[in-house]
């Protein structure tokens with residue numbers, strides 16, 4: 102069997118790892134000149150780690166990410182530092198520098214199977230066309246090409262992308278910062294997230310409700326972050342002081358405008374953001390992309406003949422679509438609550454959060470993170 106994977110992001114690299122280990126002929130086509138991580142830190146949960154275990158690289162990623170966030174108190178706070186919710190257990194959440202995750206994935210995919218500078222512009226049932234006009238064929242085409250997927254646009258009823266009305270600055274500190282606590286702090290249409298990396302550096306994000314396209318990165322972005330969050334509870338100012346302004350990036354938060362009716366069209370199948378781009382409020386987009394990859398790799402490897410492929414792809418759709426679309430809905434709803442920008446709604450939110458017992462918060466999160474890979 103020959104598989105073409107369009108896009109060498111986390112999802113594309115992960116499925117290539119799973120397929121190559123089983124000896125499947127896989128070709129990754131990436132439009133960029135080189136494969137590299139965009140963004141800074143990434144939260145990986147128990148579900149993501151079980152998917153990475155299925156791909157054979159879970160322990161390497163755990164080692165790079167360091168201990169689970171249990172060493173810190175975690176939950177949600179107000180800008181004055183008072184707690185609104187507390188996490189009672191860890192959910193095995195660990196924070197990794199995206200560059201480290203890419204390094205591990207790349208080391209597990211033979212270099213010869215990745216072609217960079219290869220932008221896919223047309224997608225047939227079992228072939229793709231590059232912007233050079235070159236056509237390449239395979240038994241299955243996997244669209245792992247992210248939010249603005251060319252595979253989705255070409256071969257699916259594409260609902261397009263929606264701006265969610267808020268955006269996030271992100272960075273990792275250059276040096277270590279002592280942390281007693283981690284989690285998110287919520288204000289009026291603004292929140293700040295703090296997550297420890299294994300080596301003592303801190304991954305942070307600052308999210309603000311904003312008209313699209315109005316927020317800069319780099320020095321000017323850092324000034325806006327300082328203005329909005331520098332006076333919030335410690336150690337936020339210390340974290341900003343320990344950050345190189347040039348490393349601060351900004352992204353408007355976008356999601357798929359409507360859920361897809363299927364992740365499969367003929368021999369084309371979508372994984373990761375191409376299938377279910379969601380807001381980052383539950384920190385699950387990459388975890389689910391890895392789940393998709395582990396699931397699809399397991400099912401494809403078990404297929405003995407080409408004529409089994411339609412049933413295999415239908416099973417992938419059945420296993421993945423409901424779960425990922427439910428989590429996307431939950432993430433979207435959480436974003437509306439967390440970005441509340443009217444004083445009355447923000448006060449009601451804070452009162453409601455204070456009254457929810459930690460075990461209820463935990464059981465909701467556990468419903469998301471207690472996934473295990475399928476048997477073939």
Ligand SMILES: Cc1cc2nc3c(=O)[nH]c(=O)nc-3n(C[C@H](O)[C@H](O)[C@H](O)COP(=O)(O)OP(=O)(O)OC[C@H]3O[C@@H](n4cnc5c(N)ncnc54)[C@H](O)[C@@H]3O)c2cc1C
Pocket residue numbers: 107108109110111112113130131132133142143144145219220221222245246247248249250251269271306352354372373374375381384385386387388389390
């Ligand atoms: C602010 C923010 C914070 C986040 N935090 C977390 C978190 O803590 N935990 C978590 O699990 N998720 C998080 N996410 C979500 C996560 O980043 C994404 O869900 C994940 O990166 C999606 O991976 P992917 O491989 O599906 O797509 P992408 O990473 O977008 O990769 C797509 C690849 O396809 C390539 N490509 C695109 N078009 C073409 C084409 N036509 N031809 C060839 N190649 C193409 C691109 O160059 C890219 O390399 C966050 C997202 C944001 C915005």
